[in-house]
Amino acid sequence: GQNIDQPTEMTATEGAIVQINCTYQTSGFNGLFWYQQHAGEAPTFLSYNVLDGLEEKGRFSSFLSRSKGYSYLLLKELQMKDSASYLCAVKDSNYQLIWGAGTKLIIKP
Amino acid sequence: GAVVSQHPSRVICKSGTSVKIECRSLDFQATTMFWYRQFPKQSLMLMATSNEGSKATYEQGVEKDKFLINHASLTLSTLTVTSAHPEDSSFYICSASDRETEAFFGQGTRLTVV
Numbered sequence: 001g002q003n004i005d006q007p008t009e010m011t012a013t014e015g016a017i018v019q020i021n022c023t024y025q026t027s028g029f030n031g032l033f034w035y036q037q038h039a040g041e042a043p044t045f046l047s048y049n050v051l052d053g054l055e056e057k058g059r060f061s062s063f064l065s066r067s068k069g070y071s072y073l074l075l076k077e078l079q080m081k082d083s084a085s086y087l088c089a090v091k092d093s094n095y096q097l098i099w100g101a102g103t104k105l106i107i108k109p
Numbered sequence: 110g111a112v113v114s115q116h117p118s119r120v121i122c123k124s125g126t127s128v129k130i131e132c133r134s135l136d137f138q139a140t141t142m143f144w145y146r147q148f149p150k151q152s153l154m155l156m157a158t159s160n161e162g163s164k165a166t167y168e169q170g171v172e173k174d175k176f177l178i179n180h181a182s183l184t185l186s187t188l189t190v191t192s193a194h195p196e197d198s199s200f201y202i203c204s205a206s207d208r209e210t211e212a213f214f215g216q217g218t219r220l221t222v223v
Contacts, residue, residue, distance in 0.1 A: 089212070
């Protein structure tokens with residue numbers, strides 16, 4: 001079966017760095033996505049990785065290792081507004097998106 | 110990025126009635142649309158995958174006769190919640206995608222059944 005695992009909840013301090021991990025087992029791979037979702041709102045696109053390595057975009061970076069079936073989202077200089085759920089998703093061989101359950105990130109002052 | 114429009118954003122209906130939610134991809138042809146449900150403080154739950162011109166694929170535990178999905182064109186999918194009950198109250202979100210893009214989400218529909 002297809003499976004994406006990410007921690008249910010994480011807590012971090014304002015100004016710090018946090019890494020949210022995602023491991024996946026899917027039938028084929030056509031890219032990995034990270035989304036941010038605030039409560040009561042639709043998810044918003046953060047990043048896309050299809051090749052191994054690190055993609056940096058401002059305070060957010062995303063890493064991919066296809067051989068390990070592993071990705072992480074790195075958030076630097078955390079702000080209170082970063083409190084949200086972070087969703088990892090993989091496109092499989094049929095270009096269908098397989099979603100993780102999401103990681104709720106709590107930022108404390 | 111592409112735009113997906115979902116309508117209505119909020120709806121309140123009486124128990125036993127049906128509600129239709131529309132999801133339109135405004136500037137690209139979406140071969141696949143996804144319908145999600147999200148209860149308070151919970152993650153997105155995929156309900157069904159809608160492919161243009163064919164029957165939707167429902168996730169386990171989702172009643173296909175209660176949640177009717179129609180994807181008649183490459184730009185429009187509809188979700189009809191039939192005979193709604195209070196336990197169907199939730200946040201419903203659609204997303205549209207083609208092979209080369211990430212999923213684009215609609216604004217979501219807050220359904221309250223009274």
